[in-house]
Amino acid sequence: MGVVVNLKGKDPSKGSIDRLIALTRDDMGKVNELILSKAGSNVELIPQIANHLISSGGKRLRPMLTLAAARMFGYGGEGHVKLAASVEFMHTATLLHDDVVDESDLRRGRRTARMIWGNQASVLVGDYLLGQAFQMMVEVGSLEALDILASAASVIAEGEVMQLGVSKNLDTTEDDYLAVIKAKTAALFSAAGEVGPVIAGASASDKAALRSYGTNLGLAFQLVDDALDYGGKASELGKNVGDDFREGKVTLPVILSYRRGSAEERAFWKAAIEDNQADDAALEQAVKLMHRHNSIADTIARARHFGEIARDALAPLPKTPEKEGLLDVIDFCISRVN
Structure with a gap:
């Protein structure tokens, strides 16, 4: 099969989040301890499933955004640790639920929890983690931060339902697609960024800057993910290459190819996406x-566009190590396709 995106020979100096990792290392140590503590339960299956996904090698980018955004505005308490852990639990719960909805076999290169313990257990443990996340949010004592993260949880669920509505639907427009990923992915990036300045007592403009940064970073991140589904590797994607295609997901690469294609090509897309004729030969044709x-x-190109909007959102803010670390994340997200 032809490879769409050249992932070899990357410049290791570009797209690194090493600076962000270094800046948040001590706080992330506390977050990881809290995550392991809160994932515990006397019900044996809960820590088994939670730890299966928690220990599977994710970069924990979203909680690092929360930690850096809080420190960026001089926050000196411990509430950002609980909010960062809450963000990660929300993300983990979403992954558990997503894998059931999408019937996914792999997550970050490992068998999904649903493949080991079943769909029911995966959904229920996801619900448990959401409960733990909200408990930690309440403990922080910031009603505004709670409101932001609770609203994000609702928007994410709406995004999942929206995605079901556009699944296998080739009439989906680019606007429809962007609405889905803004809800499904960008909402949590946005909330993760915004709660940092909130608990630091930053100004309304500072909170708006981090909210815009997170939203546009999340859009760029998902666009790159959707591009990589047709040219990445399972080890880099954390799932099988072509999973979106096989599941009938109408992502932007499909939307553009369908709309720009001939009548014969559109017939191919209808057979592959709407009629479930998405075997390996069809995937190869889709890539062509x-x-x-x-x-x-x-x-x-659209991912880069949203990345630049995220960069501009931070432009008015004073230069700090945390700001530089957040800017690095933009390059990191885009560099996955360089």
Whole structure:
């Protein structure tokens, strides 16, 4: 199969989040301890499933955003640790639920929890983690932070339902698609960024800057993920290459290829996406059509566009190590396709 995106020969000096990792290392140590503590339960299956996903090698980017955003505005308490852990639990719960909805076999290169323990256990443990997340939010004592994260949880669930509505629907527009990923992915990035300045007592403009940064970073992140589904590797994606195609997900590369294609090509997409004829041969043909119509390149171009909006959102803020670390994240997200 042709490879859409060249992932070899990356410049290791570009797209690194090493600075952010270093800046948040001590706080992340506390977050990890809290995560392990809160994932515990006398019900044996809960820590088994939770730890299966928690220990599977994710970068924990979202909680690092919360920690850096709080420190960026001089926060000196411990509430950011609980909020960061809450953000990670929300993310983990979403992954457990997503894998059930999408019937996914792999997550971060390992068998999904649903493949080991079943769908019912995965959903219920996801619910347990959400409960723990909200308990930690309440302990922080910031009604505004609680409101932001609770609203994000609702928006994420709406995004999941929206995605079901556009699944296998080739009439989906780019606007429809962006609405889905803004809810499903960007909402948590946005909340993770915004609660930092909230508990630091920052100004309304500072909170708006981090909210905009997180939203646009999340859009860029998901666009790159959707591009990589047609040209990455399972080890880098954390799932099987072509999973979105096989599941009938109408992501931007598909939308652009379908709309730009001939009548014959659109018939191919209808058979593959709407009629479930998405075998390996069909995936290879899909990749060829994406090459032909520059669908992957244009998806990546849109990701870069949102990355620049995220960069501009932080531009008015004073230069700090945390700000530089957050800017690095933008390059990191985009560099996955360089």
